[in-house]
Amino acid sequence: MLMRIAGLTVFLAALCAAQPKTELLWPNGTPGAAGTEDVDKPSFTIYLPDAAKANGTAVVVCPGGGYRALAMDHEGRQVAEWLNSNGVAAFVLKYRLGPRYRHPAPLQDALHTIRTVRSRAAEFRIAADRIGIWGFSAGGHLAASASTKFDSAETRPDFTILAYPVISFTADYTHQGSRTNLIGENAGSQLAESLSLEKQVTAKTPPAFLFHTNADTGVPPENSVSYYLALRKAGIPAEMHIYLEGRHGVGLAPADPVLSTWPGRLLDWMKLRGYVK
Numbered sequence: 236m237l238m239r240i241a242g243l244t245v246f247l248a249a250l251c252a253a254q255p256k257t258e259l260l261w262p263n264g265t266p267g268a269a270g271t272e273d274v275d276k277p278s279f280t281i282y283l284p285d286a287a288k289a290n291g292t293a294v295v296v297c298p299g300g301g302y303r304a305l306a307m308d309h310e311g312r313q314v315a316e317w318l319n320s321n322g323v324a325a326f327v328l329k330y331r332l333g334p335r336y337r338h339p340a341p342l343q344d345a346l347h348t349i350r351t352v353r354s355r356a357a358e359f360r361i362a363a364d365r366i367g368i369w370g371f372s373a374g375g376h377l378a379a380s381a382s383t384k385f386d387s388a389e390t391r392p393d394f395t396i397l398a399y400p401v402i403s404f405t406a407d408y409t410h411q412g413s414r415t416n417l418i419g420e421n422a423g424s425q426l427a428e429s430l431s432l433e434k435q436v437t438a439k440t441p442p443a444f445l446f447h448t449n450a451d452t453g454v455p456p457e458n459s460v461s462y463y464l465a466l467r468k469a470g471i472p473a474e475m476h477i478y479l480e481g482r483h484g485v486g487l488a489p490a491d492p493v494l495s496t497w498p499g500r501l502l503d504w505m506k507l508r509g510y511v512k
Contacts, residue, residue, distance in 0.1 A: 290512055293360060
């Protein structure tokens, strides 16, 4: 009987630990809020791995959606669950979007999430020097922005994961929807240049893993290539995988026998870097 009760207690504890919890990113009021609706209140959802599996690494996840919507399931929840299955804590960010919010609002949200997670490292049972950021599509632009435009040691991610990211706002392969939603149609060339992230890489930019497909016509793979080359030029460790086939926005691609292997390549990279055992 005692063994049965103990087993039930462990099961219930694990069940409770697995339940995600959503918190307001700015509980005392969002800076520059345009209103009081849900869209004016960025938040992050906390997914913590089972304590027996947790390895101390954490990742802030930025779903894509062209800076106008958020793919919170296949580029958010599913990603968080995959990270948890590998012992990594995940924090899925619901950041502010255009056209209601322009730059720098999404970047403010991303950097503040990193700062918040790092300040609560002990609470989340994570290492303060093993906090990465993972972005998809426009969320990849946001993750790369945080990786090149952080404003302090507290907001700098320790590593970056970019899945079919938007990178350039000035090239002929620019994703115009993301550019327009973030900075508007009539933005000056200087602002667009500053948000072309292949031009913002420095020696302080964190290591990165990049995934793209050659067949992506929504956000062409030149985006990833340009960022990878900038990292290489700056001497930053980076790994890139470009698969032949695959549409834009595949997420972890669990139903595709070929593309579904890319998370395995990411896991190998994370093991090599010491983020996963």
